[in-house]
Amino acid sequence: MRKGRRALSVNGQLYVLLLPTLILFLLFRYWPMYGIQIAFKDYNAFLGFTKSPWIGFFHFKRFFNSYQFWKVLINTITLSFFQLIAGFPIPVILALMLHQVDNKRYKSIVQTVTYAPHFISLVVLVGLLSIFLSPRTGLINALITALGGDAKYFLGNAKLFKSIYVISGIWQNAGWGAIVYLAALSGISPTLYEAAEIDGANRFHRMIHVDLPGILPTIVILLILNVGKVMKLGFEKVFLMQNPLNLSSSEIISTYVYKMGILEAQFSFSTAVDLFNGIVNLIILLAANRLARKISEYSLW
């Protein structure tokens, strides 16, 4: 007890340095978590989180029975998996290819340029989409009409929404996503390359049989983390890309929560929808981690 107290006073300054962060997390992470209970309550602003009356699973039942339920759930899952399947391998391939470049200057130029879109805001990204895909003045449509086709209103087409979302996401994030793999590649022991050389491996063989296995642990970890985010699709980009014409394909859980919660002030209902989303997401993360541990030796924990 005495010793403990002395340790506390000796290391007191460590706690002072930690305190602001702790306060922020208690206020803005754990207090809202406590507030999740309103999903099971009839929230009333005067009564607050604690005193509002319980009503059980009322809001969940309402959500599951609403005509929106299947639409937003399926849109969320398909958009997310589409993004994962199309988007995940690209940074790996980019890193493997960059690693083979001997000219340091060229490599650095490609890196600098492909990182750039990561620093662009989503407002600007969606702005670029609307400029390039404009049916009237857009460059893509100019190309299509020059080749004899008809101009299309891409952003107003529900069928194309998901492809545009995923492709623009690759454009924005592939370069940045390659960084972590490049770091892992630089950690591969040179003796492996020497051994491969002696065995007569060419560059392509080395890429497939030395580089790829070398970064496999990183790939698995990042895959788990990405699978663990499938229900947490970024709200902003979908929201910015939404218009009345593509809504059947672009309404996802998080945009639905925003509309119900912030715009219509149905606080309890939208918290219930959000909680459903969060729990499904957590289950998927745990399942992915477990699966990874079974089929490979790598996992988050």
Added chain:
Amino acid sequence: MSNLGNKSGYDRVFNIVNNAILAVALLLVLYPLYYILIASISDPVSVAEGKVIFLPDKVTFEGYARIFRDNTIILGYANTIVYTVIGVFLGVAFTAGAAFSLSRKELKFRKTILALLTFTMFFQGGLIPTYLVVRKLGMINTMWSFLLPSAVWVYNIFIMRTFFTVSVPEELYEASMIDGCSQFRYFFSILIPLSKAIISVMVLFYGMAVWNMFFQPMIYLTEESKFPLQLILRNIILESNIGGDAVLDADTVLKKIRISELLKFTVIIVSIVPPLVVYPFLQKHFTQGSLSGSVKG
């Protein structure tokens, strides 16, 4: 042909193909940005007619001139700079303090605190409870509503903590303590000056996040005079808001459309230039900021 010659022949072809594919990727990323740049200094009619593809046409700086006369854009820009400076300061200071604290084994409840922080990466209270807390704290329509909840990222704490444990020798801490140095003094006068590289990456990460922030200011800010640049941008680029100071003096509808088309390009350039100019200088530190060390283990 010897086996060796065959192999180097393969390798040459491989290199050519590899470099060519990367060159295509490079162009695909670069061209849209280049297009916006040349469109921003071209006559909007030429742009609309598709005459601006490789080079600007009928060069004009009218768009930029109008931006500097537009009070909404200037105010938005000024707001964003203020928010970014404050957000970066809070983020870096708190993250560094927490990371140092959590890198010391003497810290009691270290494992518990780490677990509590990590948990928030995978599960959150969600949009509405957070909104209600911010409202309860009286922060609506202030910058604190969007700066404080996301001021510190757990991920960044881990990056800095890894840096402090891996790149700064433990002997340094021990020697300082023996010399009677306090933990504050060690932190501010020894650790921080040694960590310039990682701190500059943190400045970039936090700065970029605040600079590009859109959703939180949108839901929390009610007064237009407090809007950051991204909210103004959205009105100009996506809502095709014809109006505002910059086009007020245009006499015809056609001229208004012309100018607002031009403004779309110029505001994009003006808003993306600051982050795009800064990051190449910090590029060599990015791998440290990618948490690669801990992902590998």
